[in-house]
Each structure stands twice: as structure tokens, then as C-alpha cells.
Amino acid sequence: MILASESGGTPQNSLQQFVQQLGMLMTTWQATTFLIGEYFSENDANPVFTVADGLIWLRQSVQRNSMVRKMEILKMRGQATLPGLHTYRIGSAGIEVFAPAGAVAPEQAAATATAPAPGARALLGVPGIDEMLGGGLPRGYSLLVAGPSGSSKSILAASFLAEGARRGETGVIAAFEQRPNRERNRLLADLIASGNVTLLNSQAPDLSIDEIVYLLIGEIRRHHASRVVIDSLSGFELALAPTFRDDFRESLLRLVTALSQVGVTVLMTSELEDRYTDLRFSPYGTAFLTDAIIVQRYIEVESRLRRVMAVIKVRASAHSDDLREYSIDADGIHIGLKLPDEEGLLGGRPTRKGGPRPPAAVAQRG
Numbered sequence: 309m310i311l312a313s314e315s316g317g318t319p320q321n322s323l324q325q326f327v328q329q330l331g332m333l334m335t336t337w338q339a340t341t342f343l344i345g346e347y348f349s350e351n352d353a354n355p356v357f358t359v360a361d362g363l364i365w366l367r368q369s370v371q372r373n374s375m376v377r378k379m380e381i382l383k384m385r386g387q388a389t390l391p392g393l394h395t396y397r398i399g400s401a402g403i404e405v406f407a408p409a410g411a412v413a414p415e416q417a418a419a420t421a422t423a424p425a426p427g428a429r430a431l432l433g434v435p436g437i438d439e440m441l442g443g444g445l446p447r448g449y450s451l452l453v454a455g456p457s458g459s460s461k462s463i464l465a466a467s468f469l470a471e472g473a474r475r476g477e478t479g480v481i482a483a484f485e486q487r488p489n490r491e492r493n494r495l496l497a498d499l500i501a502s503g504n505v506t507l508l509n510s511q512a513p514d515l516s517i518d519e520i521v522y523l524l525i526g527e528i529r530r531h532h533a534s535r536v537v538i539d540s541l542s543g544f545e546l547a548l549a550p551t552f553r554d555d556f557r558e559s560l561l562r563l564v565t566a567l568s569q570v571g572v573t574v575l576m577t578s579e580l581e582d583r584y585t586d587l588r589f590s591p592y593g594t595a596f597l598t599d600a601i602i603v604q605r606y607i608e609v610e611s612r613l614r615r616v617m618a619v620i621k622v623r624a625s626a627h628s629d630d631l632r633e634y635s636i637d638a639d640g641i642h643i644g645l646k647l648p649d650e651e652g653l654l655g656g657r658p659t660r661k662g663g664p665r666p667p668a669a670v671a672q673r674g
């Protein structure tokens with residue numbers, strides 16, 4: 309090797325000359341060269357960084373018992389790169405890199421997307437709810453179902469997938485709360501057993517959003533799925549490595565964007581703390597992210613707890629504003645009548661408008 313030792317000068321100068329000569333030689337020999345080094349900051353002026361045609365920076369950190377690894381292409385001469393930090397995982401098969409969700413090159417997304425036909429709707433399979441939505445959920449939309457524990461979010465999600473299966477559509481579910489089994493959600497367990505629905509294996513520790521998106525999109529493509537469920541966002545957040553929880557909202561936006569790019573219709577559930585005095589419907593302020601929102605609540609009527617739900621929004625579409633009572637039985641959700649003449653329902657303590665309530669109750673089950 310033609311070393312720079314003869315040139316005298318400072319060690320930095322000799323390194324610079326060495327690297328330049330090395331670079332020239334390798335180019336002359338038309339060799340593709342990988343240089344590997346341990347550096348602590350990409351901001352230090354280092355002759356290697358200047359000479360190299362490409363620069364891939366790897367970093368890792370340990371945060372609350374979890375190892376997080378990320379890489380970034382700082383430069384790659386003559387070609388466009390996907391900007392940003394890419395999380396990666398080292399496994400027995402080598403390195404697997406997860407492009408930042410939503411950073412898929414547009415032509416690549418377009419090539420695989422099955423854009424839903426304009427005006428097409430996906431039914432949720434609960435007649436009253438589809439009617440409240442204005443005839444089902446527009447295809448390609450994302451729907452947030454928010455409600456307290458036990459309000460039937462998971463049951464509605466299963467119904468959405470079952471309705472797809474009835475129409476020959478396949479679905480993918482990322483279940484973060486508990487593994488769906490026959491005792492807990494028989495309908496869903498049957499859909500998974502029959503192959504109509506794929507359960508995303510999301511049990512790996514230290515998950516990142518990018519990895520979840522990568523896994524989800526992989527399953528969607530493999531099974532040509534058109535319906536996707538994420539149950540629930542609260543469980544999802546807990547499954548993430550702590551460092552990714554900090555920018556959860558931002559990451560969710562990337563998730564929703566990536567899913568909408570592939571053209572699927574999405575149902576996400578979100579646990580709502582049952583604070584009767586508080587009208588917010590999503591603990592993450594994620595409501596703005598989704599195209600449609602259904603809220604489920606418990607209300608107290610004459611010392612009984614009853615369930616009501618309402619459609620809060622469906623982007624660019626007419627929908628019902630009614631607050632409807634509903635019940636659950638072995639066949640699923642049944643939407644009852646609209647609750648009439650009540651005020652303060654969402655506050656959980658309704659009072660009848662214009663005087664005391666007559667004996668027979670507010671709404672019959674329909």
C-alpha cells in the first residue's frame with residue numbers, strides 16, 4: 309500500500325492522503341469497496357466521509373432494557389435515497405431493515421395498491437351501524453372505534469372482518485390486547501382458523517412502528533387483503549419499545565398514511581377512559597388522523613347502565629347524528645332505537661327535556 313508515512317505532516321494529513329490514494333486505486337481497479345469503521349459523530353470532518361461515494365450510518369441505543377437499532381443513508385452519490393432513520397433488527401437470517409413507514413417510493417406504492425373504486429363502501433356487518441355510517445364505511449377509509457372497556461369494540465372489529473369474509477375478501481388483524489381465542493372472540497377465532505383472516509404475529513419485543521407497518525403491508529400483499537384491523541391502539545402503544553412511545557401520535561400518522569397508500573379499509577379501536585365529564589374520545593388526540601369515528605359509551609338511565617353509540621364523523625359523507633342504544637348478545641351487536649328527548653346523555657346522566665321522566669323507559673330494544 310502506498311502509505312502516507314513519507315509525507316510527514318500530522319496524522320490527520322496522512323490519513324487523508326491514505327484515504328484519497330486508496331479511493332483512487334479502488335476506482336482504477338473498478339472495485340466496490342466497503343470500508344468499516346467505528347465513529348462517534350457523523351459531524352466530525354473525516355476524510356473517509358468525503359472520499360466515500362456512499363455513507364451508511366448505524367446507531368444503537370439501550371432504553372429501559374430494550375435495544376433499538378437504526379440506520380441512515382447519509383449519502384449515496386448519483387441516486388435518490390429514502391431519507392430518515394430506518395430501524396433494523398438483527399436475526400438469524402441477518403439484518404432486516406424497515407423503511408420509515410410512509411417513505412415508500414410513490415411508484416412502488418402505486419404498483420401494489422389496489423385503489424378502491426370511488427364511491428364503494430365496506431359494510432361493517434351490523435345493520436344499524438352501516439345505516440348510521442350512511443351505507444357502510446367508504447372503501448379506503450380508516451375508522452376509529454373508541455369506547456370504554458367492554459363496550460364491544462373487539463366484537464365490532466370481528467364483525468367487520470366477518471362481513472368481508474362473507475364477500476370473499478380477506479383481512480389482516482393486529483391484535484395487541486390478547487390473542488383471539490375461541491372463548492374470548494369465537495367469530496374471530498373461526499375466521500383465523502378458516503384462513504379468511506391473518507393474525508399478525510406482533511409478539512416480538514422492542515417493536516417499532518416501522519416494523520409493524522412493514523409486517524402489516526407484507527401480510528396485506530401476501531393475502532391480497534382489503535380489510536385491516538388494529539385492536540387496540542392502547543395495546544399497540546404498550547407493545548412498542550419505550551423510545552417509540554414518545555412520538556406515538558406522529559408514528560400513527562405514518563401508519564395510517566402507509567395503509568391508505570395500499571388502498572385497504574382500516575378499523576382501529578381505542579380504549580376510552582370512561583370519564584363522563586370529558587368529551588374527548590381518544591386518549592392520543594388521534595381523532596384527526598382517521599376518516600371516520602364511532603364512539604361507544606355507557607350511560608346511566610334510572611340506575612341502570614346502558615350502552616349507546618354514535619357516529620361522530622365520516623369524512624366527505626353524510627351520516628347519522630343519532631345517539632343509538634345498543635345491546636350485545638351471542639349473535640353480536642344489535643342497534644336499538646334512537647334515544648329521544650334526552651339531554652346530557654354524553655355526560656352520562658341524562659335528564660328528560662321538559663319535565664320528569666314518565667315511568668316506561670326511554671327506548672325499546674329494536
Ligand SMILES: Nc1ncnc2c1ncn2[C@@H]1O[C@H](COP(=O)(O)OP(=O)(O)O)[C@@H](O)[C@H]1O
Nearest residue numbers: 455456457458459460461462463464636637638
Ligand atoms: N354472548 C354475549 N351476551 C351478552 N353480552 C355479551 C356477549 N358476548 C359479549 N358480550 C358483551 O361484550 C363485552 C365485550 O365486548 P368487547 O368487544 O370484547 O369489548 P371491548 O370494547 O373491550 O373490545 C362483554 O363485556 C359483554 O358485556
Ligand SMILES: [Mg+2]
Nearest residue numbers: 461462485539
Ligand atoms: Mg377489545
